[in-house]
Amino acid sequence: MESDSADTDSITKKDSKFKSLKGVTGSPNREATDERLRSKKSMPGLFSSLASNTVQALIRRSVLRPTLFTFILLFFLYNVLNAFFFSVQDDSSKLDTTFPFDSDDSAIAVSQISGGYFPGKSPVKVYLYDLPTRFTYGVIQHHSLVRGGRAVEDATTLKYPGHQHMAEWYLFSDLIRPEPERVGSPIVRVSDPEEADLFYVAFFSSLSLIVNPTLVPVESDTEKPTYSDAENQQALVEWLEEQEYWKRNNGRDHVIIASDPNALYRVMDRVKNSVLLVVDFGRLRRDQGSIVKDVVIPYSHRLRTYEGDVGLENRNTLLFFMGARYRKEGGKIRDKLFQILENEDDIIIKHGTQSTENRRAASKGMHTSKFCLHAAGDTPSACRLFDAIVTLCIPVIVTDSIELPFEDTIDYSKMAIFVDSASALKRGHLVSMLRKVTPERILEYQKELKKVKRYFQYGAEDGTVNEIWRQVSKKLDLIKLMINRDKRLIRNEPDCSCLCTNKTAIRTL
Numbered sequence: 001m002e003s004d005s006a007d008t009d010s011i012t013k014k015d016s017k018f019k020s021l022k023g024v025t026g027s028p029n030r031e032a033t034d035e036r037l038r039s040k041k042s043m044p045g046l047f048s049s050l051a052s053n054t055v056q057a058l059i060r061r062s063v064l065r066p067t068l069f070t071f072i073l074l075f076f077l078y079n080v081l082n083a084f085f086f087s088v089q090d091d092s093s094k095l096d097t098t099f100p101f102d103s104d105d106s107a108i109a110v111s112q113i114s115g116g117y118f119p120g121k122s123p124v125k126v127y128l129y130d131l132p133t134r135f136t137y138g139v140i141q142h143h144s145l146v147r148g149g150r151a152v153e154d155a156t157t158l159k160y161p162g163h164q165h166m167a168e169w170y171l172f173s174d175l176i177r178p179e180p181e182r183v184g185s186p187i188v189r190v191s192d193p194e195e196a197d198l199f200y201v202a203f204f205s206s207l208s209l210i211v212n213p214t215l216v217p218v219e220s221d222t223e224k225p226t227y228s229d230a231e232n233q234q235a236l237v238e239w240l241e242e243q244e245y246w247k248r249n250n251g252r253d254h255v256i257i258a259s260d261p262n263a264l265y266r267v268m269d270r271v272k273n274s275v276l277l278v279v280d281f282g283r284l285r286r287d288q289g290s291i292v293k294d295v296v297i298p299y300s301h302r303l304r305t306y307e308g309d310v311g312l313e314n315r316n317t318l319l320f321f322m323g324a325r326y327r328k329e330g331g332k333i334r335d336k337l338f339q340i341l342e343n344e345d346d347i348i349i350k351h352g353t354q355s356t357e358n359r360r361a362a363s364k365g366m367h368t369s370k371f372c373l374h375a376a377g378d379t380p381s382a383c384r385l386f387d388a389i390v391t392l393c394i395p396v397i398v399t400d401s402i403e404l405p406f407e408d409t410i411d412y413s414k415m416a417i418f419v420d421s422a423s424a425l426k427r428g429h430l431v432s433m434l435r436k437v438t439p440e441r442i443l444e445y446q447k448e449l450k451k452v453k454r455y456f457q458y459g460a461e462d463g464t465v466n467e468i469w470r471q472v473s474k475k476l477d478l479i480k481l482m483i484n485r486d487k488r489l490i491r492n493e494p495d496c497s498c499l500c501t502n503k504t505a506i507r508t509l
Contacts, residue, residue: 304391
């Protein structure tokens with residue numbers, strides 16, 4: 001009975017469900033069809049609702065929150081960096097417009113920036129020692145006396161005599177000028193030694209070297225004032241070694257000029273820790289000077305600068321040389337070159353010493369020649385090389401070893417021809433090589449010479465003086481390294497400063 005009743009209830013429920021689906025019309029198929037049509041029409045809204053609900057559900061999840069934060073952050077950074085790089089491009093185009101890099105003027109502007117005018121870079125501070133007069137103007141006075149000049153009460157009124165080692169005068173006079181006049185300089189003079197990065201010792205060592213040790217009478221035969229370069233060198237070092245700032249770092253942060261290869265020859269071992277300004281290392285031992293520690297500077301040119309443009313119209317001589325034929329040591333090659341070249345056509349090679357008349361003849365010769373021969377003198381370098389550069393006469397450098405000024409700035413291979421000694425001494429080799437140089441190549445050499453000429457003009461604005469100071473400034477980090485290194489070395493250790501070599505290699509422990 002209970003089973004029959006349950007079956008009856010189940011049938012009744014199914015029948016009621018069927019009737020509810022059938023509705024008034026009593027047609028279940030038609031009602032289902034209408035329902036499907038309505039659901040199709042509402043499908044987009046349904047999907048939109050489902051997507052919205054899904055996103056909201058995901059947002060509520062902890063996994064999505066950091067993802068969204070990262071995405072927003074990346075989007076923000078992208079916009080910031082994009083704006084920054086477009087700004088840099090705009091600035092670069094402005095720089096190109098302001099500084100046309102193929103012009104000499106732009107080179108000066110850029111060098112001024114790199115020489116201490118770059119924002120955030122402070123110029124190197126230099127203290128000029130107030131040396132006793134005997135080491136500066138006193139040397140000028142003695143030089144004048146030996147040549148018949150009269151003694152003066154105020155030696156500072158005397159003019160420094162012109163010669164190839166005038167670098168010492170130009171650097172000294174630059175530092176005593178008012179600071180506003182020192183345009184483009186990478187250094188600034190300070191009056192307080194405590195503020196100084198470097199200390200400049202303005203001893204006129206090269207002029208001192210050529211003052212005769214025994215002077216001629218000034219006013220009478222009984223008055224014979226004498227001058228001794230050796231004594232002055234000794235006196236200078238004794239004075240320096242008493243100075244607090246010399247003793248503090250054993251002279252490492254001092255700068256001393258010795259442009260004549262024989263300058264300071266008696267006391268070099270006592271000043272070798274300093275930054276030496278030299279024209280070459282021909283007379284220095286390996287433990288005294290090096291290209292790492294010191295600065296190679298040019299001789300002061302003695303000939304008239306060529307102010308014309310590049311060209312071959314007025315340069316009819318192939319090769320020119322005028323100078324002393326017979327020299328010592330490495331300069332012996334000059335005599336051999338004379339023998340090979342003196343009978344060649346369109347080559348002028350003749351003996352000549354320093355004199356006003358010979359300088360005029362040499363100026364004319366260089367101004368009218370395509371190439372100028374540079375053979376070693378008593379040391380590898382000579383002023384003739386720098387005379388050739390300022391006259392736009394392409395240097396032909398015959399050497400097996402030479403150090404040149406400012407090689408981190410100047411590529412000499414673009415403006416000079418280098419020939420090893422053995423090749424140059426082969427009869428016909430040098431002349432044949434020069435005759436093969438095309439007019440177009442000669443003009444390229446001349447353009448490069450004109451571009452770099454200012455680096456060899458001591459009197460030029462942003463010329464040699466500023467470039468020397470730039471080179472000195474670059475030594476500051478090395479100086480600081482060596483000073484700090486000295487503080488921790490045991491004094492009886494063998495000296496191995498990793499600086500002393502005339503080659504570019506560095507000796508190590």
